[in-house]
Amino acid sequence: xxxxxxxxxxRKNLAVALAFLAPNLIGFLCFTAGPVLLSLYMSFxxxxxxxxxxxxxxxxxxxxxxxxxxxxxxxxxNTFYFMLGIPFTVAGSLLLANxxxxxxxxxxxxxxxxxxxxxxxxxxxxxxxxFAGGSKDAALLLAVLYGAGAAGLLWGSxxxxxxxxxxxxxxxxxxxxxxxxxxxPYHGLANNLIQWFYDVCGVEGSLPMWLISTKSLLGFLPxxxxxxxxxxxxxxxxxxxMGIWMGIGGNNMILYIAAISNxxxxxxxxxxxDGAGSFGKFIHVTLPQVAPTxxxxxxxxxxxxxxxxxxxxxxxxxxxxxxxxxxxxxYIYTAGFEELRFGYASSxxxxxxxxxxxxxxxxxxxxxxxxxxx
Amino acid sequence: METxxxxxxxxxxxxxxxxxxxxxxxxxxxxxxxxxxxxxxxxAFKSSGEVESPHFWPHIAKPENFGIVLRMVKExxxxxxxxxxxxxxxxxxxxxxxxxxxxxxxxxxxxxxxFSRIRWPGRDKCFLVxxxxxxxxxxxxxxxxxxxMVELELVxxxxxxxxxxxxxxxGTFMLRQFMLSxxxxxxxxxxxDGANHLQIYxxxxxxxxxxxxxxxxxxxFLGNYRQLLWPLIMIKDARLRTVPIGMLTFQGQYGSDTxxxxxxxxxxxxxxxxxxxxxxxxxxRGIHLGGGVKE
Numbered sequence: 331x332x333x334x335x336x337x338x339x340x341r342k343n344l345a346v347a348l349a350f351l352a353p354n355l356i357g358f359l360c361f362t363a364g365p366v367l368l369s370l371y372m373s374f375x376x377x378x379x380x381x382x383x384x385x386x387x388x389x390x391x392x393x394x395x396x397x398x399x400x401x402x403x404x405x406x407x408n409t410f411y412f413m414l415g416i417p418f419t420v421a422g423s424l425l426l427a428n429x430x431x432x433x434x435x436x437x438x439x440x441x442x443x444x445x446x447x448x449x450x451x452x453x454x455x456x457x458x459x460x461f462a463g464g465s466k467d468a469a470l471l472l473a474v475l476y477g478a479g480a481a482g483l484l485w486g487s488x489x490x491x492x493x494x495x496x497x498x499x500x501x502x503x504x505x506x507x508x509x510x511x512x513x514x515p516y517h518g519l520a521n522n523l524i525q526w527f528y529d530v531c532g533v534e535g536s537l538p539m540w541l542i543s544t545k546s547l548l549g550f551l552p553x554x555x556x557x558x559x560x561x562x563x564x565x566x567x568x569x570x571x572m573g574i575w576m577g578i579g580g581n582n583m584i585l586y587i588a589a590i591s592n593x594x595x596x597x598x599x600x601x602x603x604d605g606a607g608s609f610g611k612f613i614h615v616t617l618p619q620v621a622p623t624x625x626x627x628x629x630x631x632x633x634x635x636x637x638x639x640x641x642x643x644x645x646x647x648x649x650x651x652x653x654x655x656x657x658x659x660x661y662i663y664t665a666g667f668e669e670l671r672f673g674y675a676s677s678x679x680x681x682x683x684x685x686x687x688x689x690x691x692x693x694x695x696x697x698x699x700x701x702x703x704x
Numbered sequence: 705m706e707t708x709x710x711x712x713x714x715x716x717x718x719x720x721x722x723x724x725x726x727x728x729x730x731x732x733x734x735x736x737x738x739x740x741x742x743x744x745x746x747x748a749f750k751s752s753g754e755v756e757s758p759h760f761w762p763h764i765a766k767p768e769n770f771g772i773v774l775r776m777v778k779e780x781x782x783x784x785x786x787x788x789x790x791x792x793x794x795x796x797x798x799x800x801x802x803x804x805x806x807x808x809x810x811x812x813x814x815x816x817x818x819f820s821r822i823r824w825p826g827r828d829k830c831f832l833v834x835x836x837x838x839x840x841x842x843x844x845x846x847x848x849x850x851x852x853m854v855e856l857e858l859v860x861x862x863x864x865x866x867x868x869x870x871x872x873x874x875g876t877f878m879l880r881q882f883m884l885s886x887x888x889x890x891x892x893x894x895x896x897d898g899a900n901h902l903q904i905y906x907x908x909x910x911x912x913x914x915x916x917x918x919x920x921x922x923x924x925f926l927g928n929y930r931q932l933l934w935p936l937i938m939i940k941d942a943r944l945r946t947v948p949i950g951m952l953t954f955q956g957q958y959g960s961d962t963x964x965x966x967x968x969x970x971x972x973x974x975x976x977x978x979x980x981x982x983x984x985x986x987x988x989r990g991i992h993l994g995g996g997v998k999e
Contacts, residue, residue: 340823346901347818347827354815357871362837365848372848429730436723466761471735474742479731492984493734496741499980502930503948504972507955508744511962519743522758579737608722637841641932645952662843667937672847679844686841 369676377673392677401653402661402678408566409657411548413635415570419577420627424620426494426579427586428612434486446480453480491579491587498580506645509572513540513646520568538563541647544654565655569642582627589623590616625697629690636686658682741973748967755962769967786964787957790971792943793950798975800862800935800946801928804869808924809917812875816913817905819876820883821891831880834873842933850937864938865946869928875920882916883909922983929976947972 348355376388396402436442453476460469481489497505512519521537528535538545545562593615601611639657643649649656649664656664658678666675747755748769750762771777775785818824819831849868850859858864890912891904899907910917932948939945945953951972958964 340825343822344824347822347824350814350818350822350901350905354811354871354876357811357868358834358837358873360852361849361868361871362840362845362873365845365852366837366840368848368851369844426733429726434723434726467759470742470746470760474738475731475735478734478738479727482727482731482734487730490730490734494737495984496977496980497737499926500973500976502976503932503951504969507951507965508740508969510955511747511966512740512743514962517756517758517962519740525758575737575740633839637843644932644936645955659841659843662847663933666847667850672851676844676847679841679847682841683839683844687839690839 369679372673373676373680375673377671377676379670379672388673392674393681395674396677396681404653405656405658405661408654409636409639409659411546411566412570412573412639412657413632415573416628416631416635419574420582420624420631422574422578423580423582423627424586424624427583427590428616430487430490430494430583431587431590432487434482434490436483442484446484449476449480449483453477491583494579494583496579498576498578501576501580503641503645505576506572506641509568509575510541510646513568515539515542538567540568541565542651544652546654559652559654565647565651569639569646569655572642582631585623585627586620589620593619625693628697629693632689632693633686636682636689744966744970747963748970750963752961752963766963769963770971773964773968773971787942788954788968789943789945789950790968793945793947794972794975796862796944797929797946797948800865801925803862803866804928805921805925807866807870808872808875809921811871812879812920813910813913813917814905815876816879816883817901817909819880821888821904821909822901834876838873838877846933846937853938859938860940860944862944865935868934869931872924875924878920879913879916882913886912918986922986 373392374387374389376383376386376392453473457469457473457476460466460472478489478493513521515521515537518540520540524535524537540563543562543564544559545564546559546566547561547563549559549561549564597615597619598611601615606614637659639655640659640663643655643657643660644663647655649660659682662675662678662682665671665678743760746760746762749765749767750769751764751766754762754764768777772779772786773788774790775788778784779786819827819834853859853864853868858867886909890908894904894908929946930948931946932952935946935949936952939949942953951968954968955965
C-alpha cells in the first residue's frame with residue numbers, strides 16, 4: 331500500500347499502535363503487571379497492616395513458615411479433595427451433551443403441538459385430582475415434570491439445554507445461600523429427601539449433618555489426626571454435590587455439544603457399518619473426537635479448582651467445621667484480609683501459582699501427547 | 705441372529721423406544737435439577753412456623769415475606785423494617801456491571817485492534833506477556849490491588865469497583881483471536897480509500913467483530929454481577945453494596961429466618977433469569993472455542 335520501506339512503516343505504526351493500546355496498557359501496568367511484582371516483593375517481607383509492625387525484608391521466612399505449617403498442608407489437601415469432583419462434572423457434561431446433541435424433534439410442529447397440548451390437558455387433570463385429593467406436593471412435582479415434558483416435545487433438545495443451563499447461569503451468592511438452606515440438617519431439602527427415601531424403603535437410618543459435619547468419604551484413610559475425621563457425608567461432600575449441580579449443565583455441556591455436532595457424520599456411519607452400537611460409537615468415535623475439548627475443559631477446571639472454594643467457604647461455612655472446607659484461596663483471604671498478614675498471604679498465593687503452573691504444564695504435555703490424531 | 709438384531713436396530717419401533725427413553729430420562733433429570741429452585745419458591749411463601757415441615761406446598765401461603773424483604777411491610781416480631789435494601793443492591797450491581805462491561809469492551813477492542821491489525825516491532829512478544837499474566841491466580845493480584853486502591857483513595861466507591869475491572873487480558877485475547885479471523889482484504893480496501901486506523905477500527909473492524917464483542921460483553925457482565933471477593937474487600941458502606949455482598953450480610957443477620965432468606969434469594973435470582981431468557985438462544989446454541997467468523 332505505502333511506498334515506505336516495511337521497516338520504516340512498522341516504526342511509524344508503533345506510534346499508532348501505542349495510541350490504540352494506551353487505555354488497556356495503562357490499566358494492565360497498574361492493575362496486573364504492577365501488582366504481580368508488588369506481591370512477589372511482599373511475599374519476602376513481613377508486611378502487616380497492624381501499625382505496630384515495621385516493614386522488613388525477611389527473605390524466605392514466609393515460605394519456610396508456610397511449608398512447615400500443618401494447616402497449610404491440610405488446606406492444600408482440602409483443595410485437592412474438592413477437585414475430585416471435577417471428573418464427575420466433566421463426565422456428566424459429556425453424557426448430557428451426548429444426549430442433547432440432536433434436535434430431538436419428532437414429526438411436524440403441528441403434530442408435536444397436538445401431543446404437547448394433550449400432555450398439558452392430561453397433566454392438568456391428574457395434578458388437579460391429586461391436588462384436590464390432598465397430595466399437594468405430588469401434584470406440584472408432577473406438574474413440573476408434565477410441563478418439562480410438554481415443552482420438550484414441542485421444542486426438542488433446546489428445552490432441556492435451557493433447563494439444564496439455568497443452575498449454572500443463576501449460580502452466585504443467591505444460589506449458594508439457597509443450597510446452605512437445602513443442607514439444613516433439620517428442615518433442609520436434602521435430608522427431607524433422604525428421610526422420604528428411608529420411609530419408602532421402610533428402614534431407619536441416620537441423616538447426614540452436611541455442612542456442620544467434619545466427616546468425609548475419604549475419612550477412612552490412615553492420615554494424620556487432623557485429616558482423619560471419620561467416614562461419611564460431611565461438609566466437603568455437600569459442597570462437592572452442589573458444585574456438580576452447578577457445573578454439569580453449564581458451559582462445559584455447551585462446549586461439548588458444539589464439539590460433538592462438529593464431528594463429521596461419515597465417522598459415525600463407518601463405525602455403524604463396522605457393527606458398532608450407540609455405546610460403541612460413543613467410545614470409538616465421540617470420545618476421541620472431542621478429546622481437544624476435554625483437554626481444554628480439564629485445564630480450565632484444574633486452574634479454577636486450585637483457585638476455587640472461596641465463595642463456598644465464605645457463604646456456606648466460613649471455612650469450617652474445623653477447617654475442613656478451607657481451601658488455599660480462602661486461607662489467603664483469612665490470612666490477608668482478616669488477620670492482615672499480607673506478606674504471609676502473598677507467599678501462599680505464590681505457592682498456589684507454582685502449583686497451578688506445574689499442573690498446567692503436566693496437563694499440557696500429557697494432553698498434547700494424547701491428542702495427536704490431527 | 706445378528707442380522708435380525710441389526711434390522712431391529714433400524715426399525716421404527718427401536719427408534720421410537722430410544723426416543724421415548726431419551727425424553728423420559730432428560731425430563732426427569734431436568735426436573736431433579738430444578739428441585740432446589742422449586743423448594744426455594746415454596747419455602748419463600750411459608751410462615752416461620754411452617755418452615756420446619758418437610759412439605760413443599762405451604763398450607764397457609766404468606767406472600768408478606770416478599771413485602772418484608774422489600775421493606776414494604778414491617779417485620780412481625782420486631783415491628784421494624786428489615787435492614788435490607790434489595791432494590792438498591794440490584795441497582796448497584798447493574799450499574800457497576802454495565803460500566804465494567806462498556807469500558808472493558810472498549811479497552812479490549814482497541815488493544816485487540818493494535819495486536820491484530822497493525823504491524824509494529826515487538827507486537828507478538830508484547831502479546832505473549834499479556835497472555836502469560838492470564839495464568840496468574842487472581843488471589844496473587846488481589847492484595848496489592850487493594851493496596852493500590854487504598855493509595856488512590858478509591859476504597860468504598862463505585863469507581864473502586866469499576867476501574868480495576870475495566871482492563872482485561874482475557875478480553876484482549878478473545879477479541880484479538882476474533883479479529884485475526886477477519887480477512888485482511890477488508891481493511892486493505894479501506895486503506896486504499898484513504899481511511900486511517902481509527903476509521904478502519906470504527907467502520908470496518910468493529911461491525912465485523914460484533915459477535916465476538918457480544919460474547920465478551922455477556923461473559924464480562926455475568927462475571928462482574930456475580931463477583932464476591934473484590935466488592936467484599938472494597939465496600940464498607942451498606943448503601944454501596946452489590947447484590948452478592950448484600951445477600952451475604954442479610955444471611956449473616958437473618959440466617960435463621962429461612963423463609964425471608966429464600967424470599968430475598970428469589971428476588972435476587974429473578975434479574976438473572978430475565979437476562980437468561982433474553983440471551984438464551986445465543987448462549988445455548990453454541991459458544992465457539994477461541995471465537996471466529998464462521999464462513
